[in-house]
Amino acid sequence: MKTTMLLSISRVFFFLITIVSFSQNKQLKDHVLFYSSFDGKLSADVSVGDAMMYTAENYKKTANAKTGLHNPNVVLAKNKGLTGDALHFKKANTSAIFYKAHKNVGYSSKSWSGTVSFWLQLDPNKDLAPGYCDPICITDVRYNDAALWVDFTDHDPRKFRFGALGDLEVWNPENKNDDAKWKKRTVTVNEPPFEKGKWTHIAITFSKVNTTKSTFKLYLNGQFKGVIKDVNDPFTWEAEKGKIMLGLGYIGFMDELTVFDKPLDISEVKSVFELKNxxxxxxx
Structure with missing residues (x-):
């Protein structure tokens, strides 16, 4: 009798968990602005704006960018992804490889919120070339002027950072090195969990950018790692020039690049991290 009752309770509990998970996944689906699986193609699977990938010689020459990949050291790696294929940067990338951010990241000059989610696979202390590298940088100009990015520092061992730097003329008008200003606008993980042969999930969230209540958060493998707040620098873009820049100086694999139109909370970030496929x- 007791065993039968326990089995019934277990079935009900499993059913409820399944329903909750399905409901949350459906809700997350409705908030996807952009998704590139890199499975057999470079173009995004889902996009509100332009779905194509572009390549230019460098970021000063993006007006001459061509669709597709035109760097032999960056390739689609068959069956090397979290699931399916992945984007593989075989040598330190100096070319401009990007998706257009216009509409794909939901930028707003009044109140901008969202989440960028992706996976990386590398050993940063063995695989990367000397110097800093930015796997992701989202901006219309450069890394220190109205930009969201993550990077690996040139420390030994490498640190991992999330940066949210508003308009350069506001936060650093003289464009000088100022550690206090940098630290206020970055989250640093001194011992990040990246390993060779193991995928690491990164999620950066941003809330109410271009208001007086902006907040930025970093998550690694579903765990909260830090927050940037009480900064409120404006992010002023020429929206059509916005770019999702990929693999600046990066060596390693990248997969499952996704942009949501809202800042995911920790339970939603964990849900994305735990998606089996x-x-x-x-x-x-």
Whole structure:
């Protein structure tokens, strides 16, 4: 009798968990602005704006960018992804490889919120070339002027950072090195969990940018790592020039690049991290 009752309770509990998970996944699906699985193609699986990937010689020559990949050291790696294929940067990348951010990141000059989610695989202390590298940088100009980015520092061992730097003329008008200003606008992880042969999930969230209540958070493998707040620098873009820049100086794998139109909370970030077959699970 007791065993039968316990089995019934277990079934009900499992059913409820399944329903909650399905409901949350459906809700997350409705908030996807952009998703590139890199499975057999470079173009995004889901996009509100331009779905194509672009390559230019460098970021000063993006007006001459061509669709597709035109760097032999950056390739689609068959069956090397979290699921399916992945983007592989085989040598330190100096070319401009990007998706257009216009509409794909939901930028607003009045109040901008969202989440950028992706996976990386590398050993930063062994794989990267000397110097800093930015796997992701989202801006219309450069890394220190109205930009969101993550980077690996040139320390030994390497540190991992999330930066949210508003208009350069506001936060650093003289463009001088100022550690206090940098630290206020970055989250630094001194011992990040990246390993060779192991995928690491990164999520950066941003809330109410271009208001007086902006907040930025970093998560690694579903765990909260830090917050940037009480800064409130404006992020002024020429929206159509915005770019999702990929793999600046990076060596390693990248997969499952996704932009949501809202800042995911920690339970939602964990849900994305735990998706067995990646973001495509949300669309099945």
């Amino acid at each position: 990646g973001i495509k699970t949300l669309f099945n």
